[in-house]
Amino acid sequence: MKLDSSDFVDNGNISEGDDVDILGNSLNKLVGWLELVQLRGQWKLLGKTVIWTNGCFDLLHIGHVRSLQRAKAVGHILVVGVNSDKSVRTLKGDTRPIVPLVDRMQMLAALECVDYVVSFDELTPERCLLELQPDIHCKGADYAPPGGKPIPEASLVYSYGGKIIYIPIEGGISTTSIIKSIGQGK
Numbered sequence: 398m399k400l401d402s403s404d405f406v407d408n409g410n411i412s413e414g415d416d417v418d419i420l421g422n423s424l425n426k427l428v429g430w431l432e433l434v435q436l437r438g439q440w441k442l443l444g445k446t447v448i449w450t451n452g453c454f455d456l457l458h459i460g461h462v463r464s465l466q467r468a469k470a471v472g473h474i475l476v477v478g479v480n481s482d483k484s485v486r487t488l489k490g491d492t493r494p495i496v497p498l499v500d501r502m503q504m505l506a507a508l509e510c511v512d513y514v515v516s517f518d519e520l521t522p523e524r525c526l527l528e529l530q531p532d533i534h535c536k537g538a539d540y541a542p543p544g545g546k547p548i549p550e551a552s553l554v555y556s557y558g559g560k561i562i563y564i565p566i567e568g569g570i571s572t573t574s575i576i577k578s579i580g581q582g583k
Contacts, residue, residue: 446472449531460567
């Protein structure tokens with residue numbers, strides 16, 4: 398059966414103002430640091446491989462989704478760290494983020510490949526990695542040696558026995574390029 402917007406308004410189905418949990422289990426994926434560290438202990442006992450990746454994820458696009466799917470494919474539990482609004486402004490400028498933190502986190506949590514989502518205020522994820530100590534830290538291929546961008550957290554990851562995996566990135570797809578296209582009316 399094909400649904401259209403009329404199926405959700407004033408006909409006994411879901412209507413505007415109804416209190417419906419449209420996000421389902423994805424809200425269970427949003428965690429704080431204390432809970433995440435406790436879960437990490439359980440995962441370690443179960444022999445689960447924990448993957449960490451992080452970013453601003455402002456204007457979620459197909460490049461983000463494919464990167465997250467690739468990250469999930471290298472282990473069992475994918476934890477996504479999301480920069481806070483304050484840290485995004487510092488990193489990207491006063492016009493960012495376009496989408497507020499809570500919305501960015503909920504969109505990521507709605508993705509099947511993402512197991513948990515947590516936010517952080519710092520500009521780089523060293524504290525997060527120190528607390529969580531994931532088995533694998535995924536970065537975009539634009540960070541890959543020898544000519545990639547520097548990774549400030551690399552020595553920390555290696556110090557506790559973690560490894561870094563470089564995920565291919567989708568060429569020509571970025572939040573910045575999307576914002577420029579919108580600004581140019583494309």
